[in-house]
Amino acid sequence: MTFQKIxxxxxxxxxxxxxxxxxxxxxxxxxxxxxxxxxIFDQAVKMAYGEKHAIQWKEVLAGEKAFQITGEWxxxxxxxxxxxxxVAIKGPLTTPIGGGIRSLNxxxxxxxxxxxxxxxxxxxxxxxxxxKHPERTNMVVFRENTEDIYAGIEFxxxxxxxxxxxxxxxxxxxxxxxxxxxxxxxxxxxxxxxGTKRLVRAALNYAVEQxxxxxxxVHKGNIMKFTEGGFKKWGYEVANEEFSEQxxxxxxxxxxxxxxxxxxxxxxxxxxxxxxxxxxxDCIADIFLEELIARPEDHEIVATMNxxxxxxxxxxxxxxxxxxxxxxxxxxxxxxxxxxxATHGTAPKFAGQNKVNPxxxxxxxxxxxxxxxWNEVADAIEQAIEQAIASQRVTFDFARLLPGATExxxxxxxxxxxxxxxx
Ligand code: NAD
Numbered sequence: 001m002t003f004q005k006i007x008x009x010x011x012x013x014x015x016x017x018x019x020x021x022x023x024x025x026x027x028x029x030x031x032x033x034x035x036x037x038x039x040i041f042d043q044a045v046k047m048a049y050g051e052k053h054a055i056q057w058k059e060v061l062a063g064e065k066a067f068q069i070t071g072e073w074x075x076x077x078x079x080x081x082x083x084x085x086x087v088a089i090k091g092p093l094t095t096p097i098g099g100g101i102r103s104l105n106x107x108x109x110x111x112x113x114x115x116x117x118x119x120x121x122x123x124x125x126x127x128x129x130x131x132k133h134p135e136r137t138n139m140v141v142f143r144e145n146t147e148d149i150y151a152g153i154e155f156x157x158x159x160x161x162x163x164x165x166x167x168x169x170x171x172x173x174x175x176x177x178x179x180x181x182x183x184x185x186x187x188x189x190x191x192x193x194x195g196t197k198r199l200v201r202a203a204l205n206y207a208v209e210q211x212x213x214x215x216x217x218v219h220k221g222n223i224m225k226f227t228e229g230g231f232k233k234w235g236y237e238v239a240n241e242e243f244s245e246q247x248x249x250x251x252x253x254x255x256x257x258x259x260x261x262x263x264x265x266x267x268x269x270x271x272x273x274x275x276x277x278x279x280x281x282d283c284i285a286d287i288f289l290e291e292l293i294a295r296p297e298d299h300e301i302v303a304t305m306n307x308x309x310x311x312x313x314x315x316x317x318x319x320x321x322x323x324x325x326x327x328x329x330x331x332x333x334x335x336x337x338x339x340x341x342a343t344h345g346t347a348p349k350f351a352g353q354n355k356v357n358p359x360x361x362x363x364x365x366x367x368x369x370x371x372x373x374w375n376e377v378a379d380a381i382e383q384a385i386e387q388a389i390a391s392q393r394v395t396f397d398f399a400r401l402l403p404g405a406t407e408x409x410x411x412x413x414x415x416x417x418x419x420x421x422x423x
Contacts, residue, residue: 003056006086006372008336013086015372020056022081026091027063028346033358034091036414040358040381041365043421048376058085062104063093074104079111082339089340089368091361092347105341109145112337114330115195116202117143118367119313119343124359124382126389127321128401134320137296140212141316142203143309145330147195148227150306154187162186191227191305196234202333203303204243207278215239215247217282218304218312231305232282239280248272249280285312292316317343324356324397327363329371340368354409357395359385362417384420388413 004016025034038057045053060078067073073096082088093104108114119141123134131137155162165186169175178184200217207215217236221229236251248269257265273279283291283299285308291298292315304312317326323344331338342360350356362385366378389398392405393416399407408416 001054003054005084006336008086011334013336013372015374017053018056019087019372020058020085021368022058022060022085022088024060024062024078024088024090024093025065026342026346027065027094028092028348028351029356030063030091030093030346032352032354032410033342033356033361036358036411037361037365040362040384040414040417040421041369041377043418044369044377044380044384045374047421048374048380053374060088062090062108067096074107079108082108082112082337086336087338087340087368087372089361089364092342092345094346094348106150108339109330112330112332112339113146113335114332114337114339115144115146116199116329116331116333117141117145117309117313118206118329118331119143119309119317119326120363120367121313121316121320121326123320124325124386124389126386126392126402127325128398129319129321131293131319137292137316137320139292139296139299139316140206140210140301141309141313142199142206142301142303143313144195144199144305146306147190147192148306149187149189151188151190153190155185157183157185189224189227191230193230193234193237196231197238198334200235200238200303201242202331203301204239204247204278204280205333207301208243208246211276212300213273213278214299215278215280215301215303216288216299217280218285218288218302218308219282220285220308221282222284228285228305228308235282235303236280243278243280246278247280248277250282288312289315293319313343322397323360324395325359325363327360327367329364329367331371338368338371340364340371354411355396356410357397358410358414358417380421381417384417387420388416391416 001018003018003020006019007014025031060081062074062078066075095103122138162185166178166181203215217232219228219232221232236249239247239249253265253269256268317323326343328343329340341364344360347356362381366381369378393408394405395413396407399405
């Protein structure tokens with residue numbers, strides 16, 4: 001068998017039968033989880049496809065291991081390899097203190113322009129949850145990854161930059177509302193139509209492919225009219241202009257209501273639902289945080305900006321069992337570049353203890369397999385995880401919340417998953 005690169009042509013991924021996929025094992029608990037995860041991934045591929053498919057995992061360096069070996073936290077070679085091989089998976093990385101890099105994860109996302117952060121949130125039977133009915137949650141969050149307050153344009157109170165910017169705003173734009181100009185820090189929030197549209201397009205494409213019924217644009221446009229309000233407006237534009245065959249939007253509903261009355265608008269909505277069209281709606285961010293707890297079944301695909309997406313995905317993860325089981329993907333659908341990752345950090349206090357939960361990395365792997373079209377592998381891993389959790393022999397983070405459960409180590413828990421795959 002010859003292992004080859006994944007490539008992209010005419011907007012489509014070309015996945016060879018035997019792809020080479022770079023991985024970063026990560027810091028802290030990363031390497032011990034990766035060791036287990038790789039065995040499980042290989043076993044799942046073997047069980048699904050026999051000898052027809054296999055993966056060659058290619059290690060690339062980042063984080064503490066990279067620093068020890070090369071003197072750099074994120075070597076250029078790592079970026080070049082991921083650029084070349086398109087699809088990679090990583091464990092958590094320590095954020096270096098000092099030294100000019102804010103966060104290795106943010107640097108990777110920026111360098112490869114991974115503009116979509118995809119976070120699926122679903123419930124696995126038997127997982128401890130604070131909710132009475134966690135199984136009602138089955139959402140996929142599309143979080144914009146490159147804009148918003150995360151652009152890092154922020155100046156500390158008392159600095160020359162902050163004071164110049166505040167004076168400029170006051171003089172040039174007659175801004176009167178900075179309450180304490182002398183002691184204010186100040187930040188800038190860029191939200192563009194291009195950035196919004198490529199993100200919402202990705203969410204809509206996903207909804208179409210996965211046959212989902214709703215897409216919700218989450219924003220705070222009632223207060224931030226041109227940034228978050230712009231996101232809502234541009235989001236609806238993409239749906240109306242590029243997905244009119246597959247969707248029915250609330251802007252269409254409102255237009256029909258004003259032109260033909262409420263009954264006609266309701267009739268059009270009912271017909272669209274009968275015809276299996278995706279309903280595209282929007283929701284103010286604070287109300288959405290209420291609805292994700294009170295009425296989670298009302299939302300399936302969620303498209304939102306960077307900061308809202310950060311809050312929402314962690315709050316949602318908590319309802320189905322926490323960050324230990326929440327996977328993530330950072331994707332540029334135009335170039336094909338994608339990095340799949342656990343959403344938790346390096347948990348340094350547990351490093352080397354063979355103790356932690358591998359599910360977040362494993363489920364990130366299932367996202368990778370779905371991305372390259374190997375859905376059977378993803379399904380098999382999800383099923384094996386479900387069975388392992390249902391056995392109630394689980395890692396400490398779940399065991400302490402489940403009366404009657406038995407705590408097992410990382411390797412024992414992983415072995416159960418491996419054994420379920422082998423059946
Ligand atoms: P963390 O996610 O490492 O830990 C938060 C809590 O969750 C801790 O109690 C930890 O023990 C627990 N936890 C995390 N992963 C777990 C697992 N797999 N199983 C069971 N329990 C688990 O977050 P933190 O403490 O804020 O950050 C530690 C380091 O990780 C920092 O350097 C931070 O910058 C980095 N970090 C990296 C990423 C990433 O690489 N994607 C994400 C977040 C934090």
